Amino acid sequence: MKYTTRIKPISYVKSTAAEIIRELAERREPLVIAQNGEARAVTWTRSHSHAYLRICAIVNFTRSKNLRSIGLSKLFQASSHKLRISPV
DSSP states (O other), X not given: OOGGGGEEEHHHHHHTHHHHHHHHXXXXXXXXXXXXTEEXXXXXXXXXXXXXXXXXXXXXXXXXTTOOXXXXXXXXXXXXXXXXXXXX
């Protein structure tokens, strides 16, 4: 994904909100909203939110267990089992 194509000014978002929502659902890629040439917000779908929360849970799990070096797949399995996180 090229992030430069996923940055839109707020005026564009205001005028094409319905189209943007459809596009978010289809492409499942975040959209950066810019105001005065600076990034101000990022839109994402509910599945993005779930994935973000899952990552936060994994990070918290590793910190609580003082894990330093572990394979990502092992970490994911351990955290999913212990925290009962459903797959995305």
